[in-house]
Amino acid sequence: MNGRGPGPGRSLLIAGGRVLDPSTGADRVSDVLIEDGRIAAVAKNIAGPDDVRRIDANGLVVAPGLIDVHVHFRQPGAEHKETIRTGAQSAAAGGFTTVWAMPNTDPPLDDPAAVGFVRQEARRWARRGQGGARVSPVGAASAGLAGKRMTEIGGLVEAGAVAVTDDGHPIWNAALMRRLLEYTQVFGIPVLQHAEDMALSAGGVMNEGSLATQLGLRGIPNASEAVVVARDIHLAELTRGHLHIQHVSTRESVDAIRLARDRGIKVTAEVTPHHLALTEEAVRAPPSPAPPGRRAPASALGPRRSCHYRTDAKMNPPLRSEADRAAVYEGLVDGTLDFVATDHAPHHYEEKERPFDEAPAGIVGLETALPVCIGELVKRGPLSLYDLVERMSTAPARVMGIDGGTLRARRPADVVVFDPKEEWIANAERFLSKGRNTPFDGQTMTGRVRYTIVGGEIRFESRGSE
């Protein structure tokens, strides 16, 4: 599946697809020629060299590879949940060509050696023909993610870190946040914030409200995110550093960011597919019927009956109310929120097979992100496919300074080819990720990745309907 296609020096022709490239404004049927790992030409009726490998993209979309600046690949330390190899392959299967791996591993990516390991591990598997998306490490903002002492950011950047964050935890100390926003300007990298007031969310496992009350689960109020967003906007204004708010989940945060952007403060933000598509009701939604051919559940009871505590809908920040969902959706549509990021957070099935408050938070997202967004934002929403490619590729590249998100000539050939209309049933058992924890399991998806090309090399290929 991976590693096929042309090696260095060989060429690839993606013929007859609808080329969408928001970086150039292109939206027309063209051929894309790739040579030496770079885009050689985008034009009609390219002949290409004699030994060119042709991909027939008739009826398919050809776009710059998707970029996800928020994934958890768990290596080092929790290889039973995910590894850099399986994570990168999962990303490629979802159409992603670049991902940013968060530093909350064990040990955390708080020193240059750990940061370098992540980058090298991804490259090592790529050399062996088992690569996936490009994996860029994000360094820890504080030593041990403890929120006290700043890491040696210069050293982390030298080793390959593209940003800093304490994600998994918030950067809770306002003074540390101020220093980070100041100091990172030396390197031109953003500070990524998991905005959460831990005192306000203490003990919380889902959105605060009447559903949590009736289920007897402790709630996380909207204010727990919004107060930190508001605080950090003031610090961004003070320091002129680049503040990036991760996984925005509340209407209050969207309002605060909109206001800050109107005032010219450098704050950017992302939203996850699940916060766009789902509300807290997913916690008590019955799991979808297993797709045909799925193994029987372990229990002798046959199909699960009522389930009001679905751990596959547990994440942090939690799924919120419909008003919040509508607000983050509107925020992405109107540009207040810059782009989509998955917060891909794989867990071992055994860890999710627990009472709700004991199960870890997080869901996998790489292999469902594109179809979920097509379904929510394009099929049932106001965006065009062109807009969606902008929000999943061109925008993150532009905002984060990533060399990607474009099909311009001479730029790295990171390309996704997908069928925007194919309907299929998500089946977590077939994910390339080690994680199976997703509330979208068993649901109908619209849009399917056919090829993911990284640096001119086909890293993922699927053969249509299964």
Added chain:
Amino acid sequence: MLVDDVLYTGRTMRAAINHLFDIGRPRWVETCVLVDRGGRQLPIQPDYAGRVLEVRPDHDVAVRVPGIEDRWGVDIVDVGSKVDVGSLGKRIRTLRSGDLGLGKDLIGLKPLTGAQITTILDTAEPFRQLIARGSKLSFLKGRTVVNLFFEPSTRTRTSFEFAEKRLSAETVNISSTTSAVQKGENLVDTARNLEAMRSHIVVVRHGSSGAAEFLANRIPSHVINAGDGEHEHPTQGLLDLLTIRDQFGDIAGRRVCIVGDIRHSRVARSLIWGLLKCGARVAVCGPPTLMPAGIADMGVEQLSTVEEALAVCDVLYVLRLQLERMQGGYVPSLREYNRVFGVTSERMKKARPDLIVLHPGPINRGVEIDSDVADGPRSVILPQVTNGVAVRMAVLCLLAGQAPGVEDFAGAPEELGLPVTA
């Protein structure tokens, strides 16, 4: 002279005379009773009777004697039609076989209908009389019940165990101090082990909301929730409903106010659902820090003071204030809590005359409720405890007839509820 408290059919007196004649030949025999209630079946008459009454056969006469009771007295108690264990067994069997539709488990009161709740309470009443008579029944003979308690509990566990033993079940107790959970075993593995051991009924208490449902979805045994996190405690709710119904005859239309830590209380949640389904009006009262978000969406009013609640309610349900709430900063101190939200005798002076006070126990005397209120005439805290056993017997019987994996179950003789002794 033969002395007895109540003369009824005459059979006891005849047996005593018989016994005298086994010993020898008395010259004469006289009879003396405190109460002659009529209804004789043998030619026996009292020579001396303190009271002569005509009491209907469906009533019981209870005599109080100083030294044993507080003072002299005669109570006539309506016991309804005498409990016939055989027909009770048949009735339960009919209910089990589909009329009631409880399903496999009892996870909470929220999924139940008012009619189902009423039926459970109706079934508990005969059990209460059987308990009072000291009867041991065989409704669960041959069934294994695992009492799986991941949280410490004396009251609920003991009550379940009493109920199980009176129904002749085999009981196994697993508590958090002895269970493998302490050794790091997770709930799935515990469930699989129980499944492998073929327990018929699992009574589970766990600190996580949803744990009972979690277990119920994974094992074929009947699962009875004995309290899961802050979610529900359905048998407590049922016994509270039975206690309220005993006092007023009906739950519909009664106004009930639950006072205290609503936020962390599974007892409150079960009681609210149960009361609403039975047609009561429900209010909650307590510090706003201990009110959960969106509580009004459950269909309850909020009252701001205990005084207000006492002025309008028929029932004041006082919740226990968990002492660890101090650490959470929800209330500044126990003294402050008592001052603002405590059910004190001073506040009780303004209560409606027929108001009753309930408490799920164990009581923090002098914190949420004063001792003279808890022990006073309005308190029905001890009847709650008795009702707890009766309600749990009813729930065990109503659920346990459908145990999957027990092939010989249908028509098993003990299902008819043949009494061991009655």
